[in-house]
Amino acid sequence: MTIRLPGARGALRTYEPRREPAPYARAAPAARPQSAPASRTVFSAAHVVADPFADTTPDGPAALDWDATLAFRRHLWSHGLGVAEAMDTAQRGMGLDWAAAAELIRRSAAEARAVGGRIACGAGTDQLTPTAAGLAEVRAAYEEQLALIEDAGAQAILMASRALAATARGPEDYLEVYGHLLRQAAAPVILHWLGPMFDPALTGYWGSEDLDAATAALLEVIAAHPDKVDGVKVSLLDARRETRLRRRLPDGVRCYTGDDFHYPELIEGDEHGFSHALLGIFDPLGPLAAEAVRVLDTGDTQGFRELLDPTVELSRHLFQAPTRFYKTGVVLLAWLSGHQSHFTMVGGLQSARSLPHLARAYELADGLGLFPDPALAEARMKSLLGLQGVLQ
Secondary structure (H helix, E strand, O other): OOEEEEOOOOOEEEEOOOOOOOHHHHOOHHHOOOOOOOOOOEEEEOOOOEOOOOOOOOOOOOOEOHHHHHHHHHHHHHOOOEEEEOOHHHOEOOOEOHHHHHHHHHHHHHHHHHHOOOEEEEEOOOOOOHHHOOHHHHHHHHHHHHHHHHHOOOEEEEOOOHHHHHHOOOHHHHHHHHHHHHHHOOOOEEEEEEOOOOOHHHOOHHHOOOHHHHHHHHHHHHHHOHHHEEEEEEEOOOHHHHHHHHHHOOOOOEEEEOOOOOHHHHHHOEOOEOOEEEEOOOOOOHHHHHHHHHHHHOOOHHHHHHHHHHHHHHHHHHOOOOHHHHHHHHHHHHHHOOOOOOOOOHHHHHHOOOHHHHHHHHHHHHHHOOOOOHHHHHHHHHHHHHHOOOOO
16 A cells, blocks of 8 residues: 655655554553653653634634543653643644633643643743733733642743743843742742744743853853752753753753754763753654653663654654744644544644645654554545545
């Protein structure tokens, strides 16, 4: 059996899908490892499953399929991964409004307690209209979300705020807002530096477009409250800069890579240390990523890289510019893998990538053996292609 896939220039090419999944995708649920990786803390930033039957509009309230959304989180926990909830992978600020995010946090935190899974949730300021907010409003919005997460029993991730980026006059405003939040946090939080390639509204975060100056401001926040900072997630797609920042962190403060281009080398680390992981690409790569880090736990760095290095081409494809639309490819792969029954996204974001882009994502994922049922993935991809006029 073959499938005809459209290329970037419109021509069709023939691809022969694999017949069997890779071993990590083939294992029955009862046989999957339940233990978390030991040498690295690993979070998957998880996507949400839209309700395809809800009568919604792109700029209206989000409607989620709660059963499928929570089932996917159980899938990640079953492989020993932590779940980073209500982050940008969940379309936070790109279709997922605060009301839906709050309910997602409450439900996922309860599910985590029920199954013994690790969870950390994003606290932001998306109740606000960025241009209408002042620093007092920014602080209050953060406080509301932080309180909800702590009441739900989850760890908090202080997400980068569009409202703060629009309001702050310089690094001193970031120091004031984050210092206020860290002083009142009940437990250590994860700070999140999301680069403008993921969200253009965050340009100049930490008070400067000069990344050295921005790094200095971030480090000043951490140095003032090291007991309240579990770690910092760095999503700049710059491995050298992340490594330099990692080496400057106080003892006990983790660096979580959010670099979906260079994650194997950053997780492996060097003689000076390594990065933990909080990655959107670990949504589609969950079983493979967990297996790779467990191999690394044994000291087998070569085996770790042999598993994870081949996935970088897929990740770079999904996260290619405009990077913020990587969620479309992530949800496509979840549908093709059988984790949900449809390819519908909150806000209609399934239309954000071209058909050739989606076809290439399918081809790369199939080549890695990611699909538990390759025949199902092939049939679903053919149905999507057929709707767009690509006859098989």
